[in-house]
Amino acid sequence: MKLASIDDGSRDGQLVVINRDGTRFLPADGVRSLQQALDRWAEAEPVLRGLARRLDADESASGEVSQARWLAPLPRAYEWIDGSAYLNHMILVRRARGAEPPATLETDPLVYQGGSGALLGPRSPFPLPDPEWGLDFEGEVAVVLGDVPRGTSPAGAGACIRLLMLANDWSYRNLIPAELAKGFGFFNSKPATAFSPFALTPDELGERWQAGRLSGQLVCSLNGERVGQLDTGAGMHFSFHDLIAHIAQTRDFCAGTILGSGTVSNQGDAAGVACLAELRSRELLAHGEARTPFLRVGDRVRIELFDQQGRSIFGAIEQEVTAA
Amino acid sequence: MKLASIDDGSRDGQLVVINRDGTRFLPADGVRSLQQALDRWAEAEPVLRGLARRLDADESASGEVSQARWLAPLPRAYEWIDGSAYLNHMILVRRARGAEPPATLETDPLVYQGGSGALLGPRSPFPLPDPEWGLDFEGEVAVVLGDVPRGTSPAGAGACIRLLMLANDWSYRNLIPAELAKGFGFFNSKPATAFSPFALTPDELGERWQAGRLSGQLVCSLNGERVGQLDTGAGMHFSFHDLIAHIAQTRDFCAGTILGSGTVSNQGDAAGVACLAELRSRELLAHGEARTPFLRVGDRVRIELFDQQGRSIFGAIEQEVTAA
DSSP: OEEEEEOSSSSSOEEEEEOTTSSEEEEOTTOOOHHHHHHTHHHHHHHHHHHHHHHHHOOTTOEEGGGSOEEOSSSSOSOEEEEOOBHHHHHHHHHHTTOOOOTTTTTSOOEEEEOOSSOBOTTOOEEESOGGGOEEOOEEEEEEEOOBOTTOOHHHHGGGEEEEEEEEOOEEGGGHHHHHHTTSOOSTTSOOOEEOSOEEOGGGGGGGEETTEEOOEEEEEETTEEEEEEETTSSBOSOHHHHHHHHTTSOOBOTTOEEEOOSOOOSSSTTBOSSHHHHHHHHHHHHSSOOSOOOOTTOEEEEEEEOTTOOBSSOOEEEEEEEO | OEEEEEOOSSSSOEEEEEOTTSSEEEEOTTOOOHHHHHHTHHHHHHHHHHHHHHHHHOOTTOEEGGGSOBOOSSSSOSOEEEEOOBHHHHHHHHHHTTOOOOTTTTTSOOEEEEOOSSOBOTTOOEEESOGGGOEEOOEEEEEEEOOBOTTOOHHHHGGGEEEEEEEEOOEEGGGHHHHHHTTSOOSTTSOOOEEOSOEEOGGGGGGGEETTEEOOEEEEEETTEEEEEEETTSSBOSOHHHHHHHHTTSOOBOTTOEEEOOSOOOSSSTTBOSSHHHHHHHHHHHHSSOOSOOOOTTOEEEEEEEOTTOOBSSOOEEEEEEEO
16 A cells, blocks of 8 residues: 655645555545554554555546645654664765774664654755755665554564655765764754655565565666665665664654664665765775765755666655755 | 643543643643644634633633643654753763763753653653663753744744743663764663643743743652752753754754753752762762662652742652563
């Protein structure tokens, strides 16, 4: 099942069901928002699946996806937690700035708590107040959780995953060093994150979803030029199950919590990158200097995931950097 | 106006209005939850103020505060951001572990993004899975914000403050050093935060609320013994207005965001402490060793704020540490 939130002027948008090929939608009458559905998933899920079947059987009453304005599936969420599960990303970025990865790199997941009250839709322009802040995109996979009790194990974590999406975890790279030096983690250096239009239940992904990892080709483009085509199933050292068990060590999470994989990253140069920081790190290590500039007003970023048949699974995140 | 959320079995509770002396309440018919009221504050505020007037004029239809089960005013919030505005706390705690405060201590506020999806009520027991984690309380003042656009100035920040509360920002002190060493800030070391039963509009505080700082006596007790009686108006280097302008530098915040002051701390020994870490730091500096242990199962923490007439303004946070 594919779900999405259409912009109806409300804070949470109107929940809709999307047909299998991502072209038509039907409003979820009786379930106003995705958060409401997640709050009472056992009741809402069968209703929504019924609508999805109706839509696949008869499209006459449905709307056209291409004509609608999409919000993030959750335009505001109770938590947004981002991991760093593709270790290659961290190793590379830290190596470029002469820093060591943490000693517990392979045993203790790194996560940070991000802002979740104002999330961006897949086509939201990104207003850039100051190009010196070093704006960068980050292509990621994310899951939306149901209620997660403290102490959930990796084995029990799969049952807590309701939906998958893509994320663009915008970062101000040049604000990060001073902020992390203060010791309390990211804050101003992580502006609002954007999400793909569609959120999919795990069953919709079939064989591509295995043991808490998603397989697919994440294609990232800058101004129409492909900078990365990465296998999301390769190099994700900690699975989403591991990440859920990690975050749930000391507290509960409510339905609607979003958890990200961290920047998708594959070893070697062939696959390219899902963020400019990694490209700049590779340039620095190869040439002694970073050559690709951070983003400027007018730049366009596109992030999309394709299956083996070349179908776009979550719809595209496509955002333009604008003047603030 | 005093607002609170009564436990009716729902995720957000039922919003109620409390009378001036904190003894009686009236359900806010037509406004289900505090979040709903914050979402449409311009409409909800006059309705709620009308109910408050009705309650103060005639208590016959009202319920007794002492007989009700209170949730946090926002049992789940879209963001919980905690500052460290009482610099004495940070200086003292870092001095005790031989660390320097950041060079920008007095010019650049320290804040961290905390978990906000599962917040504790004023009487929630606190289940402790492992006493070795070093459980500590932290008495704080917190504000609930309306919508805050990016770029809000300190001068414009006051208009964004809807409500004030008290917070108990539970911490696992012994998990903090390893977690901060990883560089991404607190996560597992900060379990769910608890809040006072009542949330007050700024006008209700009269002269005690000045330029983004609250004056009052914050009394913290452990097992019935007073460990601190602190002036919340003294030593808050950054006001809430400063903190709001700081967090809004790079993104927007939605209505219902909670922002904390950080542990209240006064200079000198006379006022005592609002957390055990500070007491242990003072002991370490005076005697070469920390003598007060962290919290254990059975310990009871009470945090309350009094005005000059000795009235409890927000109701008490009173929690017992229980076996997990």
